[in-house]
Amino acid sequence: MxxxxxxxxxxxxxxxxxxxxxxxxxxxxxxxxxxxxxxxxxxxxxxxxFKLRGAYNKMASLAPAELKRGVIAASAGNHAQGVALAAKRLGCRAVIVMPVTTPQVKVDAVRGLGGEVVLIGDSFSDSAEHARELEKKEKLTFVHPFDDxxxxxxxxxxxxxxxxxxxxxxxxxxxxxxxxxxxxxxxxxxxxxxxxxxxxxxxxxxxxxxxxxxxxxxxxxxxxxxxxxxxxxxxxxxxxxxxxxxxxxxxxxxxxxxxxxxxxxxxxxxxxxxxxxxxxxxxxxxxxxxxxxxxxxxxxxxxxxGANMNFDRLRFVADRADVGQAREAVFALTIPEKRGSFLRLCEAVGNRSVTEFNYRISDAETAHVFVGLQISSTAEQERLANSFRKKGFPTLDLSGNEMAKTHLRYMVGGRSELAEHEMLFRFEFPERPGALTRFLGAMNPNWNISLFHYRNQGDDYGRILVGIQVPPADKKVFKAFLDGLGYPYWNESDNPAYRLFL
Missing domain, CATH: 3.40.50.1100 (Rossmann fold)
Incomplete structure (x- = not known):
């Protein structure tokens, strides 16, 4: 052998x-x-x-009569393209059975090479079973993606x-x-x-x-x-x-x-x-x-x-890459629901780059904040968690929590009966450490943050959504505060999406 x-x-x-x-x-x-x-x-x-190597080598060894009848293959995508290209080069028919889960980029590529695509099943094994039936029915030669x-x-x-x-x-x-x-x-x-x-x-x-x-x-x-x-x-x-x-x-x-x-x-x-x-x-x-x-x-x-990436998947890849490199840690932190707590938390974060910050007022006593931070190693992740706890913030490390990473980080929010006199603003902050702390330090201590969302998009500016509880008597002072910050901002208090969901 x-x-x-x-x-x-x-x-x-x-x-x-x-x-x-x-x-x-x-x-x-x-x-x-x-x-x-x-x-x-x-x-x-x-x-x-690489799949075209094996597909072509197999098909180039077929007898002329076999090539004339055509070939069939089952594939999750790349073998399919190899078979389709080989068939085009050798001048024969190619039927490709693919799982319904195959990225569209691969389906389109096979069709573009002249392959006849049949979508069926959730995995290669499901597709292979159907391909074997078509092989007998139409007297085609099966080109196996690996077991040949x-x-x-x-x-x-x-x-x-x-x-x-x-x-x-x-x-x-x-x-x-x-x-x-x-x-x-x-x-x-x-x-x-x-x-x-x-x-x-x-x-x-x-x-x-x-x-x-x-x-x-x-x-x-x-x-x-x-x-x-x-x-x-x-x-x-x-x-x-x-x-x-x-x-x-x-x-x-x-x-x-x-x-x-x-x-x-x-x-x-x-x-x-x-x-x-x-x-x-x-x-x-x-x-x-x-x-x-x-x-x-x-x-x-x-x-x-292989590089047959479905473009729509890139958003997910970008979100998860830093966690996979131990460059992002994700935490749920509990802070007292009182003025100054948010500033204390930001001071505890220090000059680390924040990847995500989610908070919505929901309880009169405590607040739960979802935080993502850039780190250099898993050891730093543990040190951070211990540091938050020592500073009096109960901490849950969510870095390995699939539900939190996939869903929860985008769902922190909702209506709150405690958000009295809330005004909603969008800000663009310079993407550098300390920008948020400067913002909080300049705020009147009588104004409470009732909602906060930030997500690092890789831009020069961070886009931040903030809910601030401003008593009606403070409107003029609050306007002066906004103008004095020097950050671009938009009042979203009348935004219908805010009214509907938050």
């Missing part, structure tokens, strides 16, 4: 359609984690993914290129795993020529079929798979890939959604390229593995396997 795969990889026909992708240094992330990180840029392939020797050999050319491009020592190659085609091909090649190099598989905590299968000694079928990393959302790995992974892969590492978002940001900062979640999975795993094993000074290769 071993020699067969070496020969298959060395004689693969991938370069009719694929490029030899670059192996680039990721200088910023290397500096951050204290290891040399090299990115194998498979996201730069013609279909923005020709497909595996095509993907193995990635490993061949890495060794050719970097003859110097490599400590580990990190590879994302869905069904296992890429890691099987890479490991089958690398471990025979450079057995000293570790090949480490990376999966998400909610789509870890390969890790569970290797532990169980048999292929395990997951009931459900996480869909954030849709390119690796596979319920059951392949027979052939399972055998190869058991023989050649050294270790595995699991990562969560926040870690993937952080890795997407890392690659953007180093390359100005935006990866899809599955494409950043290997780097997320490399960072986690290095941290868990206290690696320093090692040379690690991460295969950036």
């Amino acid at each position: 071993s020699t067969d795969y070496l020969k298959r990889i060395l004689t693969s026909k991938v370069y009719d359609v694929a490029i030899e992708s670059a192996l680039e240094s990721a200088s910023q992330v290397s500096s951050h984690i204290g290891n040399t990180v090299l990115l194998k840029r498979e996201d730069t392939q013609p279909v923005f993914s 020797p020709d497909v595996i050999a095509g993907q193995g050319t990635v490993g061949m290129e890495i060794l050719r491009q970097h003859p110097d020592p490599i400590d580990a190659i990190f590879v994302a795993i869905g069904g296992g085609g890429l890691i099987s091909g890479v490991a089958a090649y690398v471990k025979q020529l450079r057995p000293d190099i570790k090949v480490i598989g990376v999966q998400t905590v909610d789509s870890d079929a390969m890790v569970r299968s290797v532990k169980a000694g048999r292929r395990v079928t997951l009931n459900d798979v996480g869909l954030f990393s849709d390119g690796t959302a596979v319920k059951q790995v392949g027979l052939e890939t399972f055998k190869l992974v058991r023989e050649y892969v050294d270790d595995f590492v699991l990562v969560d959604t926040d870690a993937i978002c952080a890795a997407i940001k890392d690659v953007f900062q180093d390359t100005r390229s935006v990866l899809e979640p599955a494409g950043a999975l290997a780097l997320a795993g490399a960072k986690r593995y290095a941290a868990d094993n206290a690696w320093k000074g090692k040379t690690m290769v991460a295969i950036t396997s």
Whole structure:
């Protein structure tokens, strides 16, 4: 089997359609984690993914009669584009069955290449079942996305290129795993020529079929798979890939959604390229593995396997990247509901950059404030929580709370019977430490803040919404205070949305 795969990889026909992708240094992330990180840029392939290698190698080996009848594939997206491109190049029909959860960018790309798209099921496994039915019905040739020797050999050319491009020592190659085609091909090649190099598989905590299968000694079928990393959302790995992974892969590492978002940001900062979640999975795993094993000074290769990102997902990625890099901590703080408490809290925050500040008056005795702060490490997160508690603010760390990070941070608010004489204003503050403290310090102590919302949007100016309880007799003095601040502001007290919801 071993020699067969070496020969298959060395004689693969991938370069009719694929490029030899670059192996680039990721200088910023290397500096951050204290290891040399090299990115194998498979996201730069013609279909923005490595998948065209295996698809074309398989289809180029078909008999003319098979090509004439056409091919069928089931795919979460990138294999689909590879098959569609190969079919276009070889002049044959391609039917692609895709899960309904596939990002629209991938569906459009397949159609743009001439593929006939059928959307069905929630995962690859559901789509594959339907594709097998169509295969028999229409006498098409099935091009499997991972469990086929020709497909595996095509993907193995990635490993061949890495060794050719970097003859110097490599400590580990990190590879994302869905069904296992890429890691099987890479490991089958690398471990025979450079057995000293570790090949480490990376999966998400909610789509870890390969890790569970290797532990169980048999292929395990997951009931459900996480869909954030849709390119690796596979319920059951392949027979052939399972055998190869058991023989050649050294270790595995699991990562969560926040870690993937952080890795997407890392690659953007180093390359100005935006990866899809599955494409950043290997780097997320490399960072986690290095941290868990206290690696320093090692040379690690991460295969950036795809860049077919749904643009609408970028908002979520941006929100979660700092949490995944341990650069944002999220807290629920309780403060006394009395004048000056908000200022004391801001003084406790100090000069740290605030990413989010949410508050709505709701109780006569205490107030609950939702705060996000930029940090440099998880150790700083713990120190911050302890510091708030010592200053008399009961503190709940929400940094690992999925509901709080996904939903609650945008829902703090509501009507309040205690918000008497409330006026609502929008402000633009200069985005620098101390701006909020200056605002609060200039306020008359008789005016109470009853609502506050701030979220860092990455701009030069912070956009802040503030509810202030101003007695009618103080209106003139309050106007002078606003004008004296020097910050642009808008009175939103008559805004119909405010009247309706707050």
